[in-house]
Amino acid sequence: EAGVVQSPRYKIIEKKQPVAFWCNPISGHNTLYWYRQNLGQGPELLIRYENEEAVDDSQLPKDRFSAERLKGVDSTLKIQPAELGDSAVYLCASSSAEGRSAQYFGPGTRLLVL
Amino acid sequence: QKEVEQNSGPLSVPEGAIASLNCTYSDRVSQSFFWYRQYSGKSPELIMSIYSNGDKEDGRFTAQLNKASQYVSLLIRDSQPSDSATYLCAPYSGYALNFGKGTSLLVTP
Numbered sequence: 085e086a087g088v089v090q091s092p093r094y095k096i097i098e099k100k101q102p103v104a105f106w107c108n109p110i111s112g113h114n115t116l117y118w119y120r121q122n123l124g125q126g127p128e129l130l131i132r133y134e135n136e137e138a139v140d141d142s143q144l145p146k147d148r149f150s151a152e153r154l155k156g157v158d159s160t161l162k163i164q165p166a167e168l169g170d171s172a173v174y175l176c177a178s179s180s181a182e183g184r185s186a187q188y189f190g191p192g193t194r195l196l197v198l
Numbered sequence: 199q200k201e202v203e204q205n206s207g208p209l210s211v212p213e214g215a216i217a218s219l220n221c222t223y224s225d226r227v228s229q230s231f232f233w234y235r236q237y238s239g240k241s242p243e244l245i246m247s248i249y250s251n252g253d254k255e256d257g258r259f260t261a262q263l264n265k266a267s268q269y270v271s272l273l274i275r276d277s278q279p280s281d282s283a284t285y286l287c288a289p290y291s292g293y294a295l296n297f298g299k300g301t302s303l304l305v306t307p
Contacts, residue, residue, distance in 0.1 A: 117294065124299065125299055126202075126286050126288070126297025126299050127242065127286075127297050127300050128297070129293075129294040129295070132293060132294055139293075140293050140294065148302055175241055175242075185230045185232075185290040185295075186230075186232065186246070186247055187232075187242055187243060187295060188247075189234075189241040189242050189243070189244075190241060191240070191241050192241045
């Protein structure tokens with residue numbers, strides 16, 4: 085079974101530029117999460133999707149971040165414009181209703197904003 | 199604020215010894231608990247889950263949960279250098295995992 089797929093793996097941009105990250109969850113997983121992980125910290129939730137509905141986006145900085153999950157499968161997280169403080173690893177995870185909340189992470193996208 | 203506390207380490211143990219990693223959490227509604235292993239530059243990898251009080255064993259790993267004390271631990275028996283990583287404790291509180299900062303484990307040959 086294929087795991088969570090993310091792209092790109094690395095991204096270097098200048099501040100004020102836009103950037104987008106893509107995630108394809110494990111097949112059959114209806115719940116998808118986007119986390120951000122800063123160096124030396126644990127991942128922090130940005131947004132959670134149940135199928136195509138964003139059910140928890142309270143931690144998403146909505147002035148510059150947006151996300152979508154069309155058709156309840158793939159998801160895209162966008163930052164526009166990027167700031168220096170957005171440099172971090174952006175992780176996508178997915179879980180199934182039968183998995184008792186166990187979440188499986190993709191490899192992440194390492195973002196560096198210059 | 200839901201707090202998850204872990205000793206940041208590094209915890210250094212010799213090869214073959216038992217490594218003991220501890221975690222306390224503040225959110226009493228947490229019902230599911232997970233341990234993730236994260237190698238440097240990699241994403242978190244799920245290694246253990248525990249849902250009820252007591253011990254759960256899986257190979258060289260044993261997770262222990264005490265909900266009354268809001269405490270969860272991970273024991274790694276016969277530690278190997280390949281176990282050197284950061285271990286993240288993650289209670290699940292009904293909507294998302296709430297991660298600690300992790301404990302860095304170093305297993306020395």
